[in-house]
Amino acid sequence: MDKRKVAVAELTRIKRQLSDLSAINENMKSLMAEKESSDKTSSQLFTLLKYMIDENKRTTMLLSSMSEMLARVENVVSEPVEEEDETEVKAAKDPVKELPISNVDAKILQAIQLSQNSMACADDIRKRMGYNGRNAASARLNRLHKMGAIERLQLGHKVYYKYDAGKATNLLIVSPPQ
Numbered sequence: 166m167d168k169r170k171v172a173v174a175e176l177t178r179i180k181r182q183l184s185d186l187s188a189i190n191e192n193m194k195s196l197m198a199e200k201e202s203s204d205k206t207s208s209q210l211f212t213l214l215k216y217m218i219d220e221n222k223r224t225t226m227l228l229s230s231m232s233e234m235l236a237r238v239e240n241v242v243s244e245p246v247e248e249e250d251e252t253e254v255k256a257a258k259d260p261v262k263e264l265p266i267s268n269v270d271a272k273i274l275q276a277i278q279l280s281q282n283s284m285a286c287a288d289d290i291r292k293r294m295g296y297n298g299r300n301a302a303s304a305r306l307n308r309l310h311k312m313g314a315i316e317r318l319q320l321g322h323k324v325y326y327k328y329d330a331g332k333a334t335n336l337l338i339v340s341p342p343q
Contacts, residue, residue: 168241168244169242172238172241172242173242175234175238176235176238176242179231179234179235179238182231183228183231186224186227186228189224190224193217193220196213197213197217200213212275212279215278215279216275216278219278219330222330223330226330262313264312264313264314266309266312266314269294269305270305270308270309270314272294273290273293273294273302273305273306273309274309274314274315274328276289276290276293276294277290277315277326277327277328278328282327283327283328283329284318284325284326284327285325285326286323286324286325286326287299287302287303287306287324288302288323290302290305290306306326309326310326314328315327315328316328316329
């Protein structure tokens with residue numbers, strides 16, 4: 166019977182996540198409507214469009230993951246009731262990790278996405294963000310790497326950072342509104 170409770174609780178959590186994603190989607194639609202009505206330059210529209218495409222990819226991957234999980238939960242609920250195994254309860258994990266970031270870190274991620282080959286080094290970020298030295302850019306890039314938001318690549322004497330939305334399927338980046 167406890168197995169069913171766990172499955173129902175997981176179903177409830179998945180439904181809540183789906184409603185949260187729906188709210189985020191509505192928020193993104195309203196942001197798009199505001200951006201279209203304003204007289205911004207074409208480069209800003211391109212940036213927004215690229216961001217929306219990346220968000221769409223992440224959302225699609227997240228929904229696919231949640232759909233698979235929902236199917237597994239439905240299979241568990243439909244199975245006959247047996248004694249509960251403690252290892253099964255411990256194995257149930259939260260598939261999505263929320264990663265709250267600041268506006269500056271969100272701008273850095275956008276700068277990496279817009280850079281050539283979607284890769285940037287500390288000097289590129291320093292120039293883009295207007296930092297005087299390379300240390301602040303390096304520190305922020307290293308912190309984003311340790312948080313799992315970007316990949317770190319050593320190419321020659323330089324270290325490049327790359328953001329790949331396809332590899333961050335269990336990572337939901339949350340940033341404050343800009």
